[in-house]
Amino acid sequence: MPSSMGPRRRAVGLAMAVAIGASLTGGAALGQGGSVVMLSTQLAPEAEAQKMRDQILGGFAGSVDFVTADPGSxxxxxxxxxxxxxSGEVSLLGGLHGELSTLGAEGLLMDLSDVVADLDVSPGLLELGKLGTDQQLYIPWMQATYVMVARRDALEHLPAGADINALTWAQVTEWGANLQAATGERLLGFPAGADGLIHRFFQGFAYPAFTGGVNTHFADASGVAMWEWLKETWQYVNPQSTTYGFMQEPLLSGEVAVAWDHTARLIEALRTSPDDFVAFPVPAGPEGRAFMPVVAGLAIPATAPDPEGAKAVIRHLLDPATQGITLQQVSFFPVVTSEVQAELDAGTQAELDAVSAQISAADALPALLPIGLADQGGAYNDVFKSALAQIIVEGGDPATVLAGLAPTLQGIFDATGAPCWSPDPPSDGPCQVGTGG
Amino acid sequence: MTRAHTLETPPTTPARALDGPPVPEGPPPPRRKHTWRRLGNQALWYAAAIVLALFIALPIYLIFVSAVTPEADRYTYPKAIVPSALSFENISFFLRASGVVDAFWRSCIVGIITIVLALGIGAPAGYAIARYVFRGRDAYRLVILATRAFPVVILSIPLAVLYRQVGINDSVLGVALMHTTLALPFTVLITSSVFVSIPRDLEEAAQTLGCSPAQAFRRISLPLALPGLTAAAIFTWVLSWNDVFAAAILTLRNPTLPARILSSLTQAPLHFQFAAAFVMLVPSLVVIFIIRRYLLGLWGRVVK
Structure with missing residues (x-):
């Protein structure tokens, strides 16, 4: 037996030597500098990250190491x-408004006011990047929003006289009922799974459309009316919705025929079979056609080893030509005011048309992303997800459930001191949650 | 080695049919009845074995099918159980993605270093707990487990800050040290129970025959403990291969495979996720199949 141990022990020794040697070379590779390290939660999915590295950053004179981070923490x-x-290694950050506002609130971002002069970013979006301070803590990078997508063959079941580009949420309910009557299946869909963005549906779409606000009408009569509508509509919603993250997949597989989601989470359906799907603006409620623009921004952390290099990358990414490439490659929309030229595939074109129609609708009602919640952003979203779970999944009474959740929501505003944001009217001091009749 | 026989099933135990209850001794019952009952029992045993195998194999098979489904059938619903054609485009896209192959090797190296460190430190500690009575032994046992009482989530930021200050952040060695720390409590407990099960008499007998304590350990206890140590190694490998949390916060430009996958695939379309899942599964299966030979083979050799 001892003789049989010999070669094995040698093999183990060899493996150790290889491992340690490799670990040392791995460490040595760290020392290589020269490129700007960009850490981003945006364009993180593999296919998009490749396009970012090859196409979008391809035209940049310097070298950028594009590192992706998952959307967690x-x-x-x-x-x-x-x-x-x-000491830091990361020079440039790419993140959502919510992520960057958390870092800004902790004083971890540099002021970028000196970069703004070189760019022609839309002034409204630039204001968002100030995070309520007089410093430019992040520069808007690209934007997206949420639209509706339907299977083309579902259009024949639209309620009589309905215009696909000017639907109301009430007509969507009717549409769902028609689809169920025709096919026997519940074919509306919402991304209410763990990875889904259903909380944005409430914050930027349903609440503003039905109430004209979000927080100031959270539990009042109009808020309750919105939930009553959703409860009625849910009988035509595919029950698998509580597992959906990205609506493009159930749309492509035919599990749902009409869905609401983020443009980046619908594009695969529109690209894969542009003839089978249509994109159209979100429906309107009694108070207007509410929608939430999503803004991704670029920021430089206070510990950045190469802030000048990072600023050069910002200038490149916000060049109108690069913004055009970004739209073409990854379907995120430009933030610059100048005309952007890009040849688009049918899917991106369909989304762009829907988004344009949505923004320019006569009853358009833009709703901002939460502002000033610092690290309470997740807790804020959870309030809306809890309401969904208690009212829709467990069948609770909307008025009772909302009254129960209102103190939690108020607690978040009191803890952060966040004033109301549009479309809620501005407030002095913390936003006051609307309750009761 | 003769004493070793007594450790194992003595040869006097009634022979068991491979797949059934003990075969009764004495005069056989009427032949037909016996055959039927045996067939019934066999069927039951096989059914149970098949269910158990399916429980493990079915999810793996479904991941494989989803990973090799060609683009045209990707969104058909319901999904086909047998793919219409084998297509490796998803898997090759994933493998060609920037940094994936590097991350794969990095994960392998981290796993190997973790096994070496965890067994190198954990096995002697387990041996000490098993063999020697010393003051505070019970407290020591408890304290080992207590290291797992602090969630990694809470430790992660201070740990990452320390790593940066020491200069081992974003390196294979740094991640391996973290995994070793996570694995050690289990390595110590597994190895100590392995050494407890090896009678001390064997080592003492070897010493009366001229072995030094170290030789007695190396020639007697270690070979007998090898299957147990192998089990600890499998456990350590799986822990290191699966860890994503520590790896995600401790690495940036040199991630391990799970950290690389987490950052780029949580939002990717499902077929890429399945391709990644398949690529992650294969090495674990290979390692388990290789180590498994030692696990079973060595017991067999000792019994013989």
Missing amino acids: VLIDTVRVEAQAG
Whole structure:
């Protein structure tokens, strides 16, 4: 037996030597500098990251190491760690408004006011990047929003006289009922799974459309009316909706025929079979055609080793030509005011048309992303998800459930001191949650 | 080695049919009845074995099918159980993606270093707990487990700050050290129970025959403990291969495979996720199949 152990032990020794040697070379590779390290939660999916590296950053004169972070806490944690350690590796951040506002509130971002002069970013969006301060804490990078997509063969079941580009949410309910009557299946769909963005549906679409606000009408009569509508509509919604993250998949597989979601989470359906799907503006409620623009921004952490290099990358990414490539490659819409030229595939074109129709609708009602919630953004979203779980999944009475959740919501505003944001009227001091009749 | 026989099933135990209850001794019952009952029992045993195998194999098979489904059938619903054609475009897209192959090797190296460190530190500690009575032994046992009482989530930021200050952030060695720490409590507990099961008499007997304590350990206890150590190694490998949380916060430009997958695939279309799942599954299966030979083979050799 001892003789049989010999070669095996040698093999183990060899493996160890290889492992340790490799770990040392791995460490040595760290020392290589020269490129700007960009950490981003945006364009993180593999296919998009490739396009970012090859096409969007391809025209940049310097070298950028584009590192992706999952949408959890990795981006925020990494910046915090580098700040605490007193030295950083990341020079440029790409994130959502919510992520960057958390970092901005902690004082971890540089002021970028000097870069703004070189760019022609839309002034309204630039204002968002100030996070309520007089400093430019992030520069808007690209934007997206949410639209509706339907299977073309579902259009024949539209309620009589309905215009696909000017639907109301009440007509969607009727549409769902017609579809169920014709096919026997519940064919409306919402991304209400763990990875889904259903909370944005309430914050930027349903609440503003039905109540004209969000927080100031959270539990009042108009808020309750919105939930009553959803409860009625849900009988035509595919029950699998509570597992959906990205609506493009159930649309493509035929599990649902009409869906609401983020443009980036619908594009695969429109690209894969542009003849089978139509994109159209979100429906309107009694108060208007509410929609939420989503803004991704670029920021430089206070510990950035190469802020000048990072600023050069910002200028490149916001060049109208690059913005055109970005739209063409990854279907995120430009933030610059100048005309952007791009040859688009049928899917992106369909989304662009829907988004344009949505923005320019006579009854358009833009609703902002939450502002000033700092690290309470997740807790804020959870309030809306809890309401969905308690009212729709468990069948609770909307008025009772909302009255029960209102103190939690108020607690978030009191803790952060966040004033109301549009379309709620501005408030002095923390936003006051609307309750009762 | 003769004493080793007594550790194992003595040869006097009634022989068991491979797939059934003990075959009764004495005069056989009427032949036909016996055959029917045996067939019934066999069927039951096989059915149970098949259910158990399916429980493990079916999800793996479904991942495989989803990973090799060609683009045209990707969204057919309901999904086909047998793919219409084998297409490796998803898997090859994933493997060609920037940094995936590097991350794959990095994960392998982290796993190997973790096994070496965890067994190198954990096995002697387990041996000490099993063999020696010392003051505070019970407390020591508890304290080992207590290291797992602090969630990694809470430790992660201070740990990452420390790593940066020391300069081992974003390196294979750094991740391996973290995984070793996570694996050690289990390695110590598994190895100590392995050494407890090996009678001390064997080592003492070897010493009376001229072995030094170290030789007695190396020639007697270690070979007998090898299957147990192998089990600990499998456990350590799986823990290291699966860890995503520590790896995600401790690495940036040099991620391990799970960290690389987490950052780029949580939002990717399902077929890429399945391709990644398949690529992650294969090495674990290979490692388990290789190590499994030692797990079973060595017991067999000792019994013989």
